[in-house]
Amino acid sequence: MKASPEGVLTGAHYLDGDHACAEGALAAGCRFFAGYPITPSTEIAERIARRFPKVGGVFIQMEDEMASMAAILGAAWGGVKAMTCTSGPGFSLMMENIGLGIMMEVPCVVANVQRGGPSTGLPTMVGQQDMMQARWGSHGDYGIIALSPNSPQECFDRTIQAFNLSEQYRLPVFVMMDECVGHMTEKVVIPEPDAIEVVPRRLSPLPPGEYLPYAANGDKVPDMVTAGEGYRIHTTGLTHDERGYPDMTAEAQDKLVRRLRAKIDDNAEKIYDHECKRLDDADVVVVSYGITSRVARAAIDAALDDGLRVGEIRLITVWPFPAELIRDLAANTKAFVVPEINLGQMVLEVERAAAGAARTIPVTHAGGWVHDPQTIYDAIREGLRGNAAPRKSARKPRKEKQP
Amino acid sequence: MSDARKNAQGPATAEPEATPDVRHPMEPFLRMDRFPHIWCPGCGIGTVVTCFADALKKGAFDLDRVAVVSGIGCSGRVAGYIKLDSFHTTHGRPIPFATGLHLSNRRLKVVVISGDGDLIAIGGNHFIHAARRNVDLTVICINNFNYAMTGGQVGPGTPVLAISTTTPFGNFEHPFNLPALAASSGAVYVARWTSLHVRRLTNSILEALTKPGFTFVEVIAPCPTLYTRRNKLGTSLEVLESYRDNSEIRHGADPSTVDISFGGKIVIGKFVDIEGKPTFLxxxxxxxxxxxxxxxxxxxxxxxxxxxxxxxxxxxxxxx
Known part of the structure; x- marks a missing residue:
């Protein structure tokens, strides 16, 4: 269906990524926000606090991030689209109820504007260090969806996409921004409402009595209902059966947890979103995401100018990870170069998928600033040497000049 | 079924006699397909469930528009047995979950039923902030003086001197006075009863449910398996007798004076009932x-x- 015109600020704007994310939420139909201030994500909450009252949304600043996450789960069951935003320390606190959202299969969106960690780390400076936390941060096994925008325009677009995926697959979806993308101001074009596709809640057509809250459809996702409609559902964070009733058996656990994993894995082809360039004859493929994909641009352009055959993959859905794409490429590629503002997280996935068929070269950065493109250029050159044993220096974090 | 028993029921073609309605009066409020429940014989939680159901009945609530949210622990299992929209959430978080549910769907009456450890220790911050905001929630806290689901550890309401598995030599931490905490945080209705006082408790829950704003009812309840046994307080029946002999109804008492000491008097009653304070919404x-x-x-x-x-x-x- 199309977006409701009420929340859509159609036109060309000059927005930072945080504000664009807030506008994306409004356009997607989000009408409940619970959050807790944390740099560098606070501007999302601030804009929503100002915008919501006019479009019939409820904004509440909670006492902490556990409460924020719990509140958006409750709100989703109340029938609205709901979101929160945070950064690393808050993301850690939300993990508890993100797990509940996974288990209860609650559609909602969490925007994480990443900063340098661990702990309080670098509150005002960039990091991409929560990528594995996004995948595995809450305890237990489950599938997850995380998107990584690389511009304010994408903060708008991908937030809508995150809401759509959350409704389609009934789980919390992460918008893994970073401080640079969140605080960078660029042109953002917000389309007409009828040009914005939004996925409505998949409400059960069955009447109370026939409806089973966790009986999955063919796509392994169950239909939902809203509290107060007479269904008198029960839902729990405990392992449960199709009725939603606790079922403390290995059999029930196996059935439920495998489905929670499979509903993402089996639908991954439909969920994947990435930008690929020049992969057909590439000797080296640069795999990047978020702000780093824009920094890598300079290095790739320089390498192309040198006549090198460099391909690119920009991950938009970082989770689920497109392992097949990497696996297929690995046979005909000398190396993957993976720059990211952490000491090597998504590179582990690339390495796993390449399975030794091509070299994998991490270009690490501990956070606080973006890469010097020279380090990425050097890694591309390094990659051209092919499947030889990696030189020691290639594995070392590269020193670079700070501004 | 054995053949003998089948035969005893007579031929299948016989005209069925009008059968009397043998349903328990609480059945419409309970998920009968989930029984038997997990609570121990003599536990006070079931009594609170009955009083809550009775209050819903007396108040003639539209049951489709009432939701129950629980946290984790023995009392956290209440949501699983009540036949309403019911949510069994994470430890300590039923109040913020309920806040989101209520704020997104104003037509719902949202009730939180959980334990002292869940609401006051791990969830204590949410408790005081929801009271401060005066979110329109009814919170029923079943206080059995210990973490029962995990085997009987000291909790935020455990009286000084009481034995628990983690205070094997007697508790030496000052417990929270729950009514004082609720009242000072801004609750518009604060009452305390024991699981013996079923009629008064039912009426109090009904009052709390019908009053707009953050309303709070503490229920003192026996945990015979862990707390009362370890503290040699006798059987559940004896504990209920002690509630009868040892509690004093003092409506309007200053909440700061209703601390509970080990073996001491339990002051019960309605302590706070404020009119006119606007709710969050x-x-x-x-x-x-x-x-x-x-x-x-x-x-x-x-x-x-x-x-x-x-x-x-x-x-x-x-x-x-």
Whole structure:
């Protein structure tokens, strides 16, 4: 269906990524926000606090991030689209109820504007260090969806996409921004409402009595209902059966947890979103995401100018990870170069998928600033040497000049 | 069924006699397909469930519009047995979950039923903030003086001197006085009863349910398996007798004076009942009307609109 015109600020704007994310939420139909201030994500909450009252949304600043996450789960069951935003320390606190959202299969969106960690780390400076936390941060096994925008325009677009995926697959979806993308101001074009596709809640057509809250459809996702409609559902964070009733058996656990994993894995082809360039004859493929994909641009352009055959993959859905794409490429590629503002997280996935068929070269950065493109250029050159044993220096974090 | 028993029921063709309604009066409120429940014989939680169901009955609530949210622990299992929209959430978080549920769907009456450890220790911050905001929730806290689900550890309400598995030589931490905590945080209704005082408790829950704002009822309840046994307080029946002999009804008592000491008097009654304090949503609406006038969007039925679905609207229309 199309977006409701009420929340859509159609036109060309000059927005930072945080504000664009807030506008994306409004356009997607989000009408409940619970959050807790944390740099560098606070501007999302601030804009929503100002915008919501006019479009019939409820904004509440909670006492902490556990409460924020719990509140958006409750709100989703109340029938609205709901979101929160945070950064690393808050993301850690939300993990508890993100797990509940996974288990209860609650559609909602969490925007994480990443900063340098661990702990309080670098509150005002960039990091991409929560990528594995996004995948595995809450305890237990489950599938997850995380998107990584690389511009304010994408903060708008991908937030809508995150809401759509959350409704389609009934789980919390992460918008893994970073401080640079969140605080960078660029042109953002917000389309007409009828040009914005939004996925409505998949409400059960069955009447109370026939409806089973966790009986999955063919796509392994169950239909939902809203509290107060007479269904008198029960839902729990405990392992449960199709009725939603606790079922403390290995059999029930196996059935439920495998489905929670499979509903993402089996639908991954439909969920994947990435930008690929020049992969057909590439000797080296640069795999990047978020702000780093824009920094890598300079290095790739320089390498192309040198006549090198460099391909690119920009991950938009970082989770689920497109392992097949990497696996297929690995046979005909000398190396993957993976720059990211952490000491090597998504590179582990690339390495796993390449399975030794091509070299994998991490270009690490501990956070606080973006890469010097020279380090990425050097890694591309390094990659051209092919499947030889990696030189020691290639594995070392590269020193670079700070501004 | 054995053949002998089948035969005893007579031939299948016999005209069935009018059978008397043998359903338990609480059945409409309970998920009978989930029984037997997990609670121990002599536990006070079931009594609170019965009083809650009785209050719903007396108040003639539209049961489709009442939701129960629980946290984790023995009392956290209440949500699993009540036949309403019921949510069994994470440890300590039923109040913020309930806050989101209520704020997104104003027509719901949202009730939190959970234990002392869940609501006051791990969830203590949420408790005081929901009371401060005066969110329209009823919170029923079943206080059995220990973490029972995990085997009987000291809790935020355990009296000084009481034995638990983690205070094997007697508790030496000062416990919270729950009514004082609720009242000082802004609750508009604060009462305490024991699981012996079923009639008064039922009436109190009904009062709390019908009063707008953050309403709080503490229920002192025996945990015979862990707390009362370890502290040699006798059988559950003896504990209930001690509630009878040892409790004093003092309506309007200053909440700061109703601390519970080990073996001491339990002051019960309705301590706080404030009129006229605006709820969170009333305050929100008033502030936005003041600031934005006609532009304030909550007058619109945002809840249906945002879900954006014809199906939902139709279903609601049928309901109304």
């Amino acid at each position: 009333e305050s929100l609406d008033a502030a936005m009307h003041r600031a934005l006038g006609k532009d304030y969007g909550l007058g619109k039925d945002y809840y249906m609109r945002s879900a954006g679905q014809r199906a939902l609207v139709d279903r609601e229309a049928r309901h109304d």
